[in-house]
Amino acid sequence: MRSHALLDELQWRGLLYQHTEEVADALNGGQVGGYIGFDPTAPSLHVGSLLVIMLLVHLQRHGHRPVALVGGGTGLIGDPSGKTAERPLAEPDVIAANTAQIRKQLERFLDFSGPNAARLVDNAEWLVSLRAVDFMRDIGKHFTVNYMLQKDVVKGRMEAGISYTEFSYMLLQAYDFLELRRRHDVRLQMGGSDQWGNITAGIELIRRVLGADAHAITAPLVTTSTGTKFGKTEAGAIWLDATLTTPYKFYQFWINIEDRDAPKYLRYFTLLDRARIEELDGDLVEHPEHRNAQRTLAREVTKLVHGDKAVSAAEEVSELLFSGADPKALSRDALLALQLEIPVFTVEPKDELTTYDVLEATLVGPDALFASKGDMRRMLQQGGVYLNGHRLGAERLPLTPGDFLGDEFVLVRKGAKSYGLVKLR
Secondary structure (H helix, E strand, O other): OOOOHHHHHHHHOOOOOEEOOOHHHHHHOOOOEEEEEEOOOOOOOEHHHHHHHHHHHHHHHOOOEEEEEEOOOHHHOOOOOOOOOOOOOOOHHHHHHHHHHHHHHHOOOOOOOOOOOOEEEEOHHHHOOOOHHHHHHHOHHHOOHHHHHOOHHHHOOOOOOOOHHHHOHHHHHHHHHHHHHHHHOEEEEEEEHHHHHHHHHHHHHHHHHHOOOOEEEEEOOOEOOOOOEOOEEOOEEOEOOOOOOOHHHHHHHHHOOOOOOHHHHHHHHOOOOHHHHHHHHHHHHHOHHHOHHHHHHHHHHHHHHHOHHHHHHHHHHHHHHHHOOOHHHOOHHHHHHHOOOOOEEEEOOOOOOEHHHHHHHOOOOOOOOOOOHHHHHHHHHOOOEEEOOEEOOOOOOEOOHHHOEOOOEEEEEEOOOEEEEEEEO
16 A cells, blocks of 8 residues: 555554555545534534544645535434433534534634635535435445444444434444535545444445445544543533633643643644654653643644634733733733633722722622631731732722723732632723
């Protein structure tokens, strides 16, 4: 089998797990359309989706044509891959809304113009109008039950039980591949290694119905060195939607990656070249305390998902909360980001606003910084209260316009780590 630049790239990045024998010949023969399917049963993709998104990114960067298939049809059923139990079925209007959101997210990664423009396709185009009798007659006849039972996606559920609905998912995904081959000349399907059985079923269907070739590439499933599920935290999943996981929290997820995982994730999730990544590998070994690998990882992935401004704001907020950076140096974007991460209180403006007015504002609500006025005074006397980074004494001091960040905020800190942002109403 001849080599191909895309396969070489995926290989050194650790992104190549399985592939069909003739895929390199197909890639060497000219531009190839390749697709990956995305499940729209959640309102956003999450960091676990990034691995397969990067497969499409690399496909396009090597001159081929990426197709992102949003499962508006199959999402009504649900993929049993990796699941141990039947999951609730989503309503059509929910699937439609989620599909629209996922389209926007994928557009951040792929170029939809030019000679190898990416394409977004929704399999609802052909699945929703598909008649059951036609499907069973024209598609079902090509698969024996024995063939389907040998697939890992089915075998893993036999003991616990699997409904006919999820059992049939393999045929629907195979039909997707067939329709994409017919409609858009897509000859390659990619995905995680748990999709191998579904992908090869599609290859078999294309061979039987069209007498044509088709190919597969899969990437390894993402794991962590500690054995925990990648992308899961105590707070839940890490989403690509900024309203579900803020860019700051997204950045912090990556910067807190274990040393043992950082080299692998730099290869998986960034577009840095081999020389730069190997340089970071060496720095991690020699100076792990600097965490340069993690900082670079956080910066690069956050930039891909949320853009340069979000990276800058996340870095500014991180420097403030963890390194004691000067609050007055915060940009407007960083102040907006900070409001999403720490409690925000309000104070009524008046002719002579004082430090006590600001501090008393933080006594209100479930996130109050102080338990009472007495607690606040004790902390002031002990030197444990800071306004915009400067320690306050017990005296009541007037505030000037220069004390306000962005003309409307004052940052209060209690002790080492408890922060609150007081905003002029």
